[in-house]
Amino acid sequence: MEKTIHITLKIWRQKGPQAKGAFETYQLNNISTDSSFLEMLDILNEKLISEKKETIVFDHDCREGICGMCSLYINGHPHGPDEDVTTCQLHMRKFKDGETIIVEPWRSRGFPVIKDLMVDRGAFDKIIQAGGFISVTTGGVPDANAIPISKEKADEAMDAASCIGCGACVAACKNGSAMLFVAAKVSQLALLPQGKIEASRRAKAMVAKMDELGFGNCTNTGACESECPKNVSISHIARLNREFLKAKLKD
């Protein structure tokens, strides 16, 4: 049988990047516990439209945990209280009847608010542009099976590559560091023979860009790993540090 709950929401509203924001309180009744968190927000927005009010702005697209577009800091956790999911995969069955739910945007110097719950994560693109790639052009590459790669390495690279670029790691970190995000890319490419050649150069360039864009230092609190919806491991940060050191030694 379908179960429903009543909830109170305290949601951050902010008109624009320069505007001062504040929490607003909303009451929602009879929310199906089978609905997702974002579907609950859809219902709230429908209600606001029926009252001729402006809807709450939040980022989302795939709604299946892969595009990395959704965000939201829910009850003190990026992507909410459930384990290993993004906000769009969070379901209302994780909340109690009568509960008050606090919803905020990612808060970090690197991710300024655009409107309400939507933030600007363009800095992540800039970090990738600084070196998060293998320098090959289209065509003229060897046969895909020319270089065997051990299954172990390939699987580990895949685990690192599963980062969706959501930014929860930054939002979770008291220093606002983007180390886990950077490490995931550096590690993925360093593990593969194709990417190894540029590994230390890449590490150096990406870390420099991260610093330049106002992200904080990593002090190994591990908060990023525990809030990452894709379970990206902080062991990748160790690999990043190794590559970074190698680059320093070369200088």
Place this chain on the structure above:
Amino acid sequence: MTQINSKIPQGPLAQKWSNYKASQKLVNPANKRRLDIIVVGTGLAGASAAASLGELGFNVLNFCIQDSPRRAHSIAAQGGINAAKNYPNDGDSVFRLFYDTIKGGDYRAREANVYRLAEVSNSIIDQCVAQGVPFAREYGGLLDNRSFGGAQVSRTFYAKGQTGQQLLLGAYSALSRQISKGSVKLHTRYEMMDVVVIDGKARGIIARNLRTGRLERFFGHAVVIATGGYGNTFFLSTNAMGSNGSAAMQCFRKGAYFANPCYAQIHPTCIPVHGEFQSKLTLMSESLRNDGRIWVPKKKEDAEAIRAGKMKPTQIPEDERDYYLERRYPAFGNLVPRDVASRAAKERCDAGYGVGATGLAVYLDFSEVINRLGRDVVEARYGNLFQMYYKIVDEDPYETPMMIYPAIHYTMGGIWVDYECMTSIEGLFAIGEANFSDHGANRLGASALMQGLADGYFVLPYTIQNYLADEIRTPRMSTELTEFAETEGAVQARIQKIMAIKGNRSVDSIHKQLGLIMWDFVGMSRTKESLQKALDAIIQVKHEFWTNVFIPGESEDLNVELEKALRVSDFIEIGELMARDALHREESCGGHFRLEYQTGDGEALRDDEKFSYVACWKYEGDGKEPSLLKEPLIYESVHMQQRNYK
């Protein structure tokens, strides 16, 4: 009457592409720098095209509606990508991949395009590996393959259940490299609003800056549309929330033909609808049909008991289960093409054997493979899909069978293009899911990723030069030209018209209404009556939208409701076009199933005499019926026959 010129090169099928490349015009490096190319979209097609054109030295402007190119809908593709590598030595070849794709498309695709697609497929895999895409590997270190529907060989490369993500991140990395070099200029959170045509040639776009709500003008010597498919016409689909058909409609209204709009793919394995509040449907990858077995109870009483919650699927003994795909199609079993599997599921549910609370679900069962290979193996293959299912449905698919039902997933129809991926407007190109060209009436699994990357990496970078070679003397044009101003003015007027309605309905509520009409009357099985009903009902939806929609906020501000409204206004037009096309096509083929046209045992019955053509719809003005042009399909290398998967 206008003649359709598809520009298929001369010569035998296997040599057409080589012949084309040998004789096409090229642009020299010094001139490339002086040529601007607008690429709209950063999915597999758009990102790979923008990156490759940037590498060649063109000056590229790239647009997407998300906050990052990496978030394009391609990211969600799960199962895999096809190529004719024949690594498993199981008899694959370029010809076989070509043949399977033509047959899978129910003989409604263009031979020359499909052959080229199969021909370049192997280079895609090489390219992706070089970019660092972590495809699944065997213990020996070589690449692993799996099987997909409609094929008897294993030719699908995959990266866990996240193949689209990994391929897109590969293309995104190539794109990022070009952005850092300055050859590509990226515009995120921008939405194309119209194409600017000057003297019959596409010369730019009007785009809305989604952060500020302001309209901006961009010039390009050529414009490439890579904006994906229009499956969201149905409201509920497996597409991302922002996927839309608006760019295609803008081109259509400017004179580009819209081809085969009625060819839409219903995917057999999606998580069933579970509530009115539902915003989208989630796909469970086709790759699951490698190991999962589809069934419903043999006895109606059992199905009824399950629906009433009095019985569990695990309580039904083996010989009381109807593995209907294995029963009906012994040769392909659970791996029949999507259209066939979807209709078979609907048939069982309509006959009263469906499961789940609504009766609109069938089982996809992994118990046999878990017993045979162990939970670990299954977890390694499909772990992320099982987790996704668990989080949505709150049931553990390792313990109890998944419930699945068909849902709209992909659109084979799209902007008409010739062999060069050029639309019927000069200088306007369309690639990826946005065009119509390679999948006929039904797309095979793992072939969309292949097509998107083929177009972007290996086809368009050649063919666009054949056009641009004649444009090297065209200087960059000012966006102050009247054509730009007029186009912007028309977009502005449309926006103001929507803002001024100030009615009582939300955009979503109208979109849902359209979606239900589409699903009920233009869905998995269509009839003359249902399609006529759809056309009437869509006119009402259109009226409702234009008189009663309500958009809060301002147009010159970030306004999500306005963004949605602009897209829905186009979905309404697409819905109408789909119904019209489906009505005119008095045959069944692939994903287009007309109940009136079926064989004795319920398979699609084509009418090759009458309908062996691409239906190209041409815009004739607002409120007027579009006219129909036909591009005949001529098969030289394959023999058309009734598809048989038995």
